[in-house]
Amino acid sequence: MVPVKKNEVYKIEISGMTHEGQGVGRIDNFTVFVDGPIKGEEVEIKIIEVKKNYAVGKLVKILKASPDRVEPLCKVYNRCGGCSLQHMSYDATLKFKTDLVTENIRRIGGLQGVVVHDTIGMDNPFNYRNKAQFPVGIQRGELVVGFYAKRSHDIVNSHMCLIQHSDCDKAKLIVKRFLEENKISIYDETTGKGLVRHIMTRVGFKTGEMMVVLVINGNTLPKQDLLVKRLTAEMPQIKSIVLNINTANTNVILGSKNIVLFGEENITDYIGNFKFKISPLSFYQVNPVQTELLYNKALEYAGLTGEETVFDLYCGIGTISLFLSQKAKKVYGVEVVEDAIRDAQENAKLNGVDNVEFIVGEAEKIIPDMYDKGIRADVVVVDPPRKGCDGVVLDTLVNMSPERIVYVSCNPATLARDMAFLSERGYEVLEVQPVDMFPWSSHVECVTLMTNVKNK
């Protein structure tokens, strides 16, 4: 028997938090999830959804507040789907992330005593993002430009986003004014009609160079010369203005065709000493400050002397490979997306790096192939997508038996699973360093050092 009823109000104590930052409590041992409360708080909630094994509640009143609770700085925090932890102090969010990693390693990985360091936060956890993608729409007859609301495609109008580089908001407002004044047609997701879909902005934190992209459902933008004139006059740091053509009825933001309206199709930026060309479609880490820190940690854990052959699996545009190349004899980067490998090769050339080789394909096919050809790694770095490493990749690594495996992960649950697999097969987990790449969100990135103890 389910002990809760829809629309009834209950008092509960929040005993934990999910990996997404939702509060979790129990009513007669029945689990209830609630957006908003913090672990340790006593709250009044109204049940809004009842399922067989759990219910969802809406926060009505906080009866006993946590000492970690703060007033969110963002005015649209409660509606916007961008941030999820702004009701906690920054230090408390870092502790939440460390605890999440520790708990996953213990519960999913079944590993005791693993050293999990405190999450490395940012000195200034604001304005850290170098890329913004603002959906554009008409709501109640008004032009709105902002972010999607939580679990919906309603647009929350936003004038100032605290986590974006401030130039992104400035450019967005210039474009918004242009769209309003010139009555440019706006895309409607439900009918697939209308022109302007998204405004995307990118900023090179080290170079200051900026790119503005208008994603449109068509091939030209009326009065595009006027827009270029306004943007470049008000923001001389803009080096690239691009129309991205997306005529498909899809949730995917960018189409594959770009038309350059001003400047180049790329801007440049640096991570550490390495220079990168960034086009509208290239993948590039969104928090450049923490990325540098994360990559340096991966390089430190790799413990290279200059003699090693290193694999960088799931290498994207080869950023980690370039960092590793500084201290390795040879680096092989493996990545499934062809365009990313092309970018990686260009980035290596751009930086005069000649001891890296990039291979396109699925790691689970490429790694066994390399193993069969007798290519061995002394150190392997993996940075897989959220689902973690493929079993074939892990099996092959165990057979290859590198001295160290450095595991970069954006999902503590799959990290813990893969760690358990490797630790049963001769790898000891020495330490885990969580890094806060996305302040105020519930995401956490980790770098883990595992060492080969098979023959010791």
Ligand SMILES: C[S@@+](CC[C@H](N)C(=O)[O-])C[C@H]1O[C@@H](n2cnc3c(N)ncnc32)[C@H](O)[C@@H]1O
């Ligand atoms: C978390 S990203 C890592 C990117 C890169 N290391 C960086 O720091 O920018 C994961 C990458 O794995 C790639 N990927 C996904 N499945 C793959 C597979 N089966 N084999 C190789 N690469 C894969 C994705 O395209 C993506 O670039």
